[in-house]
Amino acid sequence: MPDHPPAKRADAARNRQRILEAARAAFADGGPETSMAEVARRSGVGPATLYRNFASRHELLEALLADEVDEVCAAAATVEGDSPAERLTAWLRRFFQYVTGKRPVVLGLLEHTDRTDPVFDSRGRMLAAGQPLLAAAQEAGQIDDDLSLGQILDLVVAIAKISGSLEYRQPILDAALAGLHPRGA
Structure with missing residues (x-):
């Protein structure tokens, strides 16, 4: 059996x-x-x-967060673009959607959980998923070699936290992503 x-x-x-x-x-x-x-x-x-x-509501919120993390990580392997930098940028835009969309779920989870709970430990998975994209773009000379994926994700998270509408934050994200290219390129 x-x-x-x-x-x-x-x-x-x-x-x-x-x-x-x-x-x-x-x-x-x-x-x-x-x-x-x-x-x-x-x-x-x-x-x-x-x-x-x-x-429970807590179980539903955990499943929502885990589902989103799974989707963002899977997107790193399937993202489209004509160049390594375009694929990285497309994935970073997907990551931005995740960060801006997860806020209500995280706030709901925090009512009954502290930040040390493993459900909040998605950063390592995101770094592992996105690292091949960054490595390919850096090897192609399309993204500044001085940047780590952790720094880039922190930049995207910081932009997502800016007060205002998505229409307000979108041009800021666009400018930041354009700034990932090597200086003088």
Whole structure:
């Protein structure tokens, strides 16, 4: 007899994904105070289905954060662009979306968790995912060799934290990404 649990039924997997998508939108719209009832309403599932998938609000928030980190890391391997620098820049833009979108989820998690919780330890995974992109761009002479990926991610995070709308921050991000190229290039 196998030692592992049976795979989730296709409809259960769809429900879980639908809940995560609805929760992501609900937290983006309503902030960290978004209720489980609102998530259930938006996802079109009953409270029992919601709680069968995520026993608590905290568990749902952790799953949202982990899902986003997985998506950003996976994007590093599939990002498109005509040059190594363009692929790195496209991935950094995806990372910027992650940073700006995760704020309500992180704030909700912080209500019941401290920052030492492993759920917040995504930086190492991001660095590992993006490092090949940076190395390729630096080897091609398209990105300044003096910069580490940690420094670049810190720059993107700092821009994401600037007060104002996305329309206000976008040109700042564009200027910063343009500034990654070697001096005099």
